[in-house]
Amino acid sequence: xxxxxxxxxxxxxxxxxxxxIDFCNIASEAIQKRHPxxxxxxxxxxxxxxxxxxxxxxxxxAERHSVWxxxxxxxxxxxxxxxxxQSRTAIIEMAQASGLPKLRPEERNPLQTHTYGxxxxxxxxxxxxxxxxxxxxxxxATNDGGAGALQALGIxxxxxxxxELGLGGQALPNLGSIGDIPPALLxxxxxxxxxxxxxxxxxxxxxxxxxxxxxxxxxxxxxxxAGLKHWAQCISDKTxxxxxxxxxxxxxxxMAAGFIGLLNARVTPGFEILNQHLGLEAxxxxxxxxxxxTGEGRIDDxxxxxxxxxxxxELGLKHQVPTIGLCGSLGCSPETLPEFRALxxxxxxxxxxxxxxxxxxxxxxxxxLSVLSLLPPSSNG
Numbered sequence: 065x066x067x068x069x070x071x072x073x074x075x076x077x078x079x080x081x082x083x084x085i086d087f088c089n090i091a092s093e094a095i096q097k098r099h100p101x102x103x104x105x106x107x108x109x110x111x112x113x114x115x116x117x118x119x120x121x122x123x124x125x126a127e128r129h130s131v132w133x134x135x136x137x138x139x140x141x142x143x144x145x146x147x148x149x150q151s152r153t154a155i156i157e158m159a160q161a162s163g164l165p166k167l168r169p170e171e172r173n174p175l176q177t178h179t180y181g182x183x184x185x186x187x188x189x190x191x192x193x194x195x196x197x198x199x200x201x202x203x204x205a206t207n208d209g210g211a212g213a214l215q216a217l218g219i220x221x222x223x224x225x226x227x228e229l230g231l232g233g234q235a236l237p238n239l240g241s242i243g244d245i246p247p248a249l250l251x252x253x254x255x256x257x258x259x260x261x262x263x264x265x266x267x268x269x270x271x272x273x274x275x276x277x278x279x280x281x282x283x284x285x286x287x288x289x290a291g292l293k294h295w296a297q298c299i300s301d302k303t304x305x306x307x308x309x310x311x312x313x314x315x316x317x318x319m320a321a322g323f324i325g326l327l328n329a330r331v332t333p334g335f336e337i338l339n340q341h342l343g344l345e346a347x348x349x350x351x352x353x354x355x356x357x358t359g360e361g362r363i364d365d366x367x368x369x370x371x372x373x374x375x376x377x378e379l380g381l382k383h384q385v386p387t388i389g390l391c392g393s394l395g396c397s398p399e400t401l402p403e404f405r406a407l408x409x410x411x412x413x414x415x416x417x418x419x420x421x422x423x424x425x426x427x428x429x430x431x432x433l434s435v436l437s438l439l440p441p442s443s444n445g
Contacts, residue, residue, distance in 0.1 A: 113202025183216025210322030236291030364395030
């Protein structure tokens with residue numbers, strides 16, 4: 065007996081052009097045009113960066129709350145967090161306060177940018193007395209080790225003159241002492257959603273690997289790296305924890321290190337957290353999904369190393385459901401990623417990257433119409 069096709073949409077964002085929710089909306093429209101009556105299950109995804117909060121809300125797993133906070137340079141910006149009343153869990157996305165998109169390119173200066181606004185989001189969520197806080201790390205404009213956020217949560221950071229420490233990466237070398245941590249913070253279960261495994265320091269650390277896109281250069285690198293090294297030493301002096309070599313401690317300009325060292329946070333890949341909450345594997349099985357569509361801005365040889373589209377494709381392969389990957393830039397041969405049934409770039413003619421990003425929505429729609437024309441009109445139920 066023929067049944068309508070059943071699609072699972074589980075993309076990451078196309079950073080700078082399309083959110084994961086945008087992708088799902090566009091794909092749903094294209095599917096209904098080519099396959100009227102098809103069933104579509106939209107699960108916008110995130111690795112912990114842009115769209116992390118929306119992933120929970122779009123799936124009906126949490127309530128949305130808004131709060132005005134400081135951006136990386138102290139200007140007011142509106143941010144949102146998600147709240148699960150039943151589990152008393154707050155879901156927070158640091159990029160909403162301290163992310164790169166909050167600044168113009170010429171404003172990127174990690175000596176000055178800070179995470180204080182992220183701490184303000186967390187503080188607003190703490191008014192609901194959560195038992196657990198899931199903090200999505202990714203897309204940060206900062207290199208302050210999370211010091212600003214921890215200050216906003218009431219942890220005293222004093223400089224060597226016993227005054228309150230300033231904000232930004234430039235302040236860390238002058239840190240003199242870390243004061244008493246409010247006991248209530250230590251009663252919370254802190255989980256950091258993050259897919260990077262970089263340590264805090266060194267050639268694979270926060271400053272060296274992620275710093276250049278934030279404004280790290282030959283003139284400020286040494287001061288920023290020394291600041292994070294001193295920050296780690298002060299954390300060790302306070303709690304006895306060496307955060308320098310912990311995998312993932314370098315995430316979000318070292319913010320992970322601060323929360324691991326002072327609040328006993330643990331790092332978990334963002335995909336694993338979402339997969340657990342969204343129940344993707346159960347959905348694929350119970351709903352007899354025929355096709356999975358996923359994607360992100362760029363798919364290349366690095367996709368294999370734990371990137372979200374690869375994790376989705378692996379789930380599909382496990383349950384014998386073909387996965388199609390779509391992206392803005394396809395930087396590898398499809399044969400190198402056999403977990404995908406097919407890979408497509410939505411850019412259909414030579415064009416500048418800016419033009420492609422500005423036209424991402426119609427380009428995605430047209431590509432999907434072409435891809436969907438190749439699929440059979442129904443499945444055999």
